[in-house]
Amino acid sequence: MGEVWASLELNGWSIAGIVATLLVTWLLASIARKGVRAALQRVPNLGVGVRRLADRIVVYGIWLLGIGISLTFLGASVQPVLAIALIVGVVLVLVLRGIADNFAASVVLQTRHPVAIGDEIESGGFVGTVTELNGRAVVILTVDGRIVHVPNTQVLGEPLVNNSAHGARRSEVEVRVEVGGATVDGADEVRALVVEAMNGAEGVHRRETVQLRPITLAADRAVYRVRFWHHPLHGIAVTDAVVDAVSSALAARGITAVVTSDLPSAPLTPSLEI
Known part of the structure; x- marks a missing residue:
């Protein structure tokens, strides 16, 4: 740095050259900003934050180049100037590496549309509704009210579940x-009663059929696993309605039953011996 400052020569021509260079730099930066914005406008559903980050990177790069050229009008040695520019460039690459990676990932996410605002997704161990897509992260609101910023590179690089x-x-x-304890004759009638009650629960879709699968059939008890479809964001409310509807229907017919959404884990099975 000392050698650079010692080699500087300030005179009228150098000042004129610097002024002209900075004016040209300002003009090129303005044109580049408009060009980048116009190009990114053609990319559908690209967030405002992503557009701003892109044009800032381009503008900052042009200004850095213009300032470097301006120093040469002061008689600065070329080699130290190149060394400084190289150091600054390396520092910028290291600092902006994560930002650039997330920016590139955000462009992919917002052009290929694996997620959209309002979707419920599972990513990075979190489940929530997408509230924002920006140049750094996908912002989700979890069911317990937490705001989570999942980096775009993580969303793109790891398994993504869009519910x-x-x-x-x-x-x-x-x-x-x-x-x-059942007063209904036959297992078929019990199953029909369960399916009918579930179809009548609020929020259960009719276009997808309810599926009832027997898990255990014994002389004293029967266990059924019943599957139903609903709006992607209304799972808890619809499941509560299903439990209430099925329990009430079975109790009204004098059937002793337990209806639960807390499904037990699968039992351990011994490995096969060869």
């Missing part, structure tokens, strides 16, 4: 019926 893409989501409950 809203299909337009409906499947949930299930388990119905455990005491067969000896």
Whole structure:
């Protein structure tokens, strides 16, 4: 740095050259900003934050180049100037590496549309509704009210589950019926009663059929796993309505049963011996 400052020569021509260079730099930066914005306008659904970050990177790069050229009018040695520019460039690359990676990932996310604002997604161990897509992260609101900023590179690089893409989501409950206490004749009638009550629950979709699958059939009890479809964002409310509807229907017919959405984990099975 000392060698650079020692080699500077300030005179009228150098000042004129600097002024002219800075004016040209300002003009090129303005043109580049407009060009980048016009080009990014053609990219559908690209967020405002992403556009601003792109034109700032271009403008800052032009100004850095213009300032470097201006120093040469002061008689600065070329080699120290190049060394300073190289150091600054390396520092900028290291500092902006994460920003650039997230920016590139945001462009991919907002052009290929794997997620959109309002979707419920699972990413990075978090589940929530997408509230914002910006140049750094996908912002989601979890069901317990937390705001989570998941980096774009993480969303793009790791498995991403979009619960809203299909337009409906499947949930299930388990119905455990005491067969000896039933007043309904036959297991088929019990199943029909469960399906009818579930179809009448608020929020259960009719276009997808309710699926009832027997898990355990014994002399004293029967266990059924019942699957139903609902709006992607209404899983908890619809499941509560299903549990209430099925429990009330079975109780009204004098059937002792337990209806739960807290499904037990699968039992451990011994490995096969060869």
